Ligand SMILES: COc1cn(-c2cccc(C(F)(F)F)c2)nc(-c2ccnn2-c2ccccc2)c1=O
């Protein structure tokens with residue numbers, strides 16, 4: 001569904017989202033479903049402590065989907081992938097996080113880019129957009145959280161309205177922290193803290209500060225998980241990311257500005273080298289640290305290393321691997 005012109009992609013996109021919608025609902029319900037039935041009517045989806053109204057959960061999820069734009073990358077499909085990555089990450093670590101944290105992590109993932117227009121924070125600030133006048137830092141991430149609260153406050157959408165007001169405030173605080181953590185500008189400080197705890201072996205999951213920093217880099221790991229997918233998916237997804245980057249660069253040129261090199265389609269020949277740098281600076285350290293804390297996540301590190309190797313081959317014009325030829329055959333089918 002990702003080959004051909006955007007129109008074809010869109011058809012494929014819709015086909016995928018219908019099945020992903022059902023899949024996502026089952027993922028959601030499975031994750032939140034308790035191991036034992038509560039003594040509540042069947043239309044409640046229960047965990048051991050908290051029960052969700054099934055109809056509200058579906059209504060909320062569909063409204064979230066509706067509030068993603070049809071931009072090349074930052075659309076519902078990205079939000080779904082990020083949430084699915086978090087679901088798989090939590091699947092092995094059920095016991096170290098509370099149910100409320102797990103629910104907040106999943107909801108934060110599907111909401112983390114709500115109403116994204118396909119432009120970076122730097123662009124929003126540089127061109128003095130309305131949103132940039134509302135928030136001084138993490139412009140889009142603060143907007144994404146605000147959109148989340150707005151949807152929750154719509155009639156029949158508040159999936160957390162069964163919680164006491166203190167617990168409600170707590171879960172919204174979690175969701176805000178998790179969404180703000182997806183601002184790449186926060187990545188280095190969050191990652192540095194967790195790496196330091198690991199290096200001096202003082203990491204303590206019971207320590208709220210340590211817990212928050214780990215959850216922050218887990219959000220980054222899910223948000224950037226396209227970097228840790230196997231080569232055919234990584235390569236196709238990067239092409240889509242750059243479709244969005246170049247659209248921003250084109251608009252910036254139209255406004256008389258000079259876009260970042262990675263946003264300038266006249267620099268397209270530098271894409272492989274840019275990927276090697278981005279993966280080495282952000283992704284390899286990120287998945288490396290997570291693999292130390294959660295060994296079951298080491299495939300994400302291995303895939304990232306393999307992708308660096310493949311982009312480096314392309315950057316130096318070295319012959320493509322068999323796997324590369326395989327990819328091109330998939331595109332033709
Ligand atoms: C050069 O390649 C790339 C550069 N950026 C990037 C993005 C923003 C800022 C910067 C900063 F470094 F300039 F701040 C770099 N993001 C990605 C990427 C890979 C997966 N998601 N995702 C992403 C993440 C966030 C926004 C768009 C795309 C990427 O592949």
Ligand SMILES: [Zn+2]
Pocket residue numbers: 078082112113182223
């Ligand atoms: Zn994102």
